Amino acid sequence: MKQTRLIMVGGFLGAGKTTLLWESAIRLMQQGLRVGLITNDQAPELVDSELLRRQALQVAEVSGSCFCCNFNGFVEAFQRVKAEGAADVILAEPVGSCTDLSATIMQPLKHYWNAELRIAPLTVLADPMRLNAILSGESAGLHPDAAYIFRKQLEESDLILLNKCDLLNEEALAELKARTTAAFPQATILAASALHGTGLTEWLEAVMSRTDAGKRLLEIDYDTYAHGEAVLGWLNGTLMLHGTCSDWDAWLRRLMETLATRFDTKGYAVGHVKAIAENGKAYAVGNLTGTRETLTLRGHAGAGEDLKLILNARVETTPEELNRLIKEVLAELLGDTLREEVLAWRFLQPGRPNPTHRFTQIVSIQ
Ligand SMILES: Nc1nc2c(ncn2[C@@H]2O[C@H](COP(=O)(O)OP(=O)(O)OP(=O)(O)O)[C@@H](O)[C@H]2O)c(=O)[nH]1
Numbered sequence: 170m171k172q173t174r175l176i177m178v179g180g181f182l183g184a185g186k187t188t189l190l191w192e193s194a195i196r197l198m199q200q201g202l203r204v205g206l207i208t209n210d211q212a213p214e215l216v217d218s219e220l221l222r223r224q225a226l227q228v229a230e231v232s233g234s235c236f237c238c239n240f241n242g243f244v245e246a247f248q249r250v251k252a253e254g255a256a257d258v259i260l261a262e263p264v265g266s267c268t269d270l271s272a273t274i275m276q277p278l279k280h281y282w283n284a285e286l287r288i289a290p291l292t293v294l295a296d297p298m299r300l301n302a303i304l305s306g307e308s309a310g311l312h313p314d315a316a317y318i319f320r321k322q323l324e325e326s327d328l329i330l331l332n333k334c335d336l337l338n339e340e341a342l343a344e345l346k347a348r349t350t351a352a353f354p355q356a357t358i359l360a361a362s363a364l365h366g367t368g369l370t371e372w373l374e375a376v377m378s379r380t381d382a383g384k385r386l387l388e389i390d391y392d393t394y395a396h397g398e399a400v401l402g403w404l405n406g407t408l409m410l411h412g413t414c415s416d417w418d419a420w421l422r423r424l425m426e427t428l429a430t431r432f433d434t435k436g437y438a439v440g441h442v443k444a445i446a447e448n449g450k451a452y453a454v455g456n457l458t459g460t461r462e463t464l465t466l467r468g469h470a471g472a473g474e475d476l477k478l479i480l481n482a483r484v485e486t487t488p489e490e491l492n493r494l495i496k497e498v499l500a501e502l503l504g505d506t507l508r509e510e511v512l513a514w515r516f517l518q519p520g521r522p523n524p525t526h527r528f529t530q531i532v533s534i535q
């Protein structure tokens with residue numbers, strides 16, 4: 170049986186996983202490989218899936234819980250991707266607040282699916298600003314239990330990819346590499362900028378050739394882990410906005426800036442708030458991965474009468490408060506000239522992680 174290479178890319182919310190998957194998928198396809206992607210979230214209506222599908226990539230979504238709590242859903246997803254596209258490579262992105270993947274995903278995959286899959290080392294992406302704070306024993310603006318998840322993700326990794334290296338000078342990058350190596354000696358440390366495409370060749374070489382997946386099992390306190398997830402309110406919404414707007418980019422910018430300012434004023438730490446504004450083929454994307462200065466916008470949605478807006482927010486507050494605040498901001502920005510039609514709207518608090526499998530021994534493969 171022809172084996173499919175499976176590359177799992179974890180890491181905290183906003184670390185750049187989807188950006189890396191997108192850029193890597195394109196490179197692999199340019200080498201003539203057939204590539205499938207699997208995204209994951211606590212609820213459907215994902216900006217990530219929408220973005221990846223816009224690049225004509227084949228995407229399967231596992232939503233409703235993380236991969237580890239829905240192992241069978243993950244297996245169905247990779248089988249569907251394989252069947253539909255005869256994929257040579259599958260790139261998979263777990264929820265950014267998920268950890269203990271080695272025990273709950275990597276070991277069961279090696280145990281049950283070794284004949285079908287060649288599993289790459291577990292890569293964990295890290296945002297350098299957050300990582301620097303975590304390495305200094307701080308919580309990177311997050312609740313200490315959310316910071317605990319960030320640390321555990323790195324602790325169980327086979328390979329740490331320091332992402333967003335375009336934001337660091339050479340000296341700062343060398344220092345971060347040295348500190349990361351000292352703190353997480355089990356992992357290979359590589360650096361990249363998923364956004365600008367640097368460092369990806371070396372990472373792709375490692376994950377396309379190595380099979381030392383899941384070399385380490387975590388010691389983890391599930392109460393702290395569950396609380397670290399539960400401090401984040403989660404909101405996924407899809408809206409159609411009707412009414413004439415001469416500049417949807419400016420509208421999206423105002424939406425993201427207003428949200429950022431409200432979260433900062435209230436002292437609600439942001440995991441990741443992302444929005445895609447789609448006006449037919451044209452689209453713009455906004456991302457907020459912390460306080461207001463982390464806000465970025467790209468793409469162009471132009472002008473027009475109808476806009477599809479998908480909004481995913483993971484913010485440290487209750488889901489009810491997150492819903493109230495986002496609805497309030499939307500109402501302000503819609504004013505009298507725009508009308509909203511809600512296509513989907515969910516807000517929730519992630520439930521306690523309850524893995525389908527949890528192996529307590531490393532599975533060795535030939
Ligand atoms: N400067 C810089 N920004 C990056 C890089 N990679 C990703 N980003 C930005 O980081 C933000 C988050 O990127 P995503 O790829 O959505 O992050 P993610 O890890 O998939 O986030 P979740 O799915 O919410 O966990 C976006 O604004 C990206 O443009 C990078 O190499 N450099």
Ligand SMILES: [Mg+2]
Pocket residue numbers: 186187188217262
């Ligand atoms: Mg993502």
